[in-house]
Amino acid sequence: MSAADRRAYRALRKRLRGLLGEIGVPRPWDLAEFCDRVARHRGRPIHLVPAELPPGAPDGAWLAGPTVDVIVYDADTTILRAEHIVCHELGHILLGHRGAGLGPELTPDVSPELLHRMGVLHRAGYADAQEQEAEVAASLIWKLAGRTLVAPRRALDPAQAEVVDRFAELLERDRDG
Ligand SMILES: [Zn+2]
Numbered sequence: 001m002s003a004a005d006r007r008a009y010r011a012l013r014k015r016l017r018g019l020l021g022e023i024g025v026p027r028p029w030d031l032a033e034f035c036d037r038v039a040r041h042r043g044r045p046i047h048l049v050p051a052e053l054p055p056g057a058p059d060g061a062w063l064a065g066p067t068v069d070v071i072v073y074d075a076d077t078t079i080l081r082a083e084h085i086v087c088h089e090l091g092h093i094l095l096g097h098r099g100a101g102l103g104p105e106l107t108p109d110v111s112p113e114l115l116h117r118m119g120v121l122h123r124a125g126y127a128d129a130q131e132q133e134a135e136v137a138a139s140l141i142w143k144l145a146g147r148t149l150v151a152p153r154r155a156l157d158p159a160q161a162e163v164v165d166r167f168a169e170l171l172e173r174d175r176d177g
Pocket of ligand 1: 088089092130131134
């Protein structure tokens with residue numbers, strides 16, 4: 001890590017600590033309560049939607065509607081991990097990153113079309129730096145909540161993700177052939 005990176009990291013932690021201090025991280029930890037507090041702070045409701053995600057899809061996404069924010073997360077995992085995914089997406093929200101657009105006609109239920117857009121948008125939509133920032137936010141939330149982190153989620157930049165996907169495809173093809 002360069003000196004400039006360290007400075008940027010410290011500035012990010014300071015910004016997040018300020019935000020989280022205003023919002024208040026519940027102790028004992030309560031994810032629903034924390035989501036409510038973030039929603040009140042933003043003045044917009046946040047809906048959590050567990051979903052069965054197809055293989056290869058990201059394990060969570062934030063979809064920003066005109067008046068509501070929706071966090072879709074992988075339901076097929078441990079509670080700890082699901083909560084970490086949600087905290088990562090809340091990190092994107094807190095840091096003012098851009099959520100994938102949720103059309104005004106869409107209600108927060110999960111259609112295949114939505115999942116497709118999620119996969120495309122989450123990967124292409126965030127710069128690698130924003131992925132790391134959201135991870136820092138998630139770990140800070142957990143630290144303030146007095147919890148321990150689970151394994152970090154897959155956070156790749158689009159170019160890396162493409163290579164990994166191509167590799168996975170080749171492996172599939174080899175197995176089939
Ligand atoms: Zn992310």
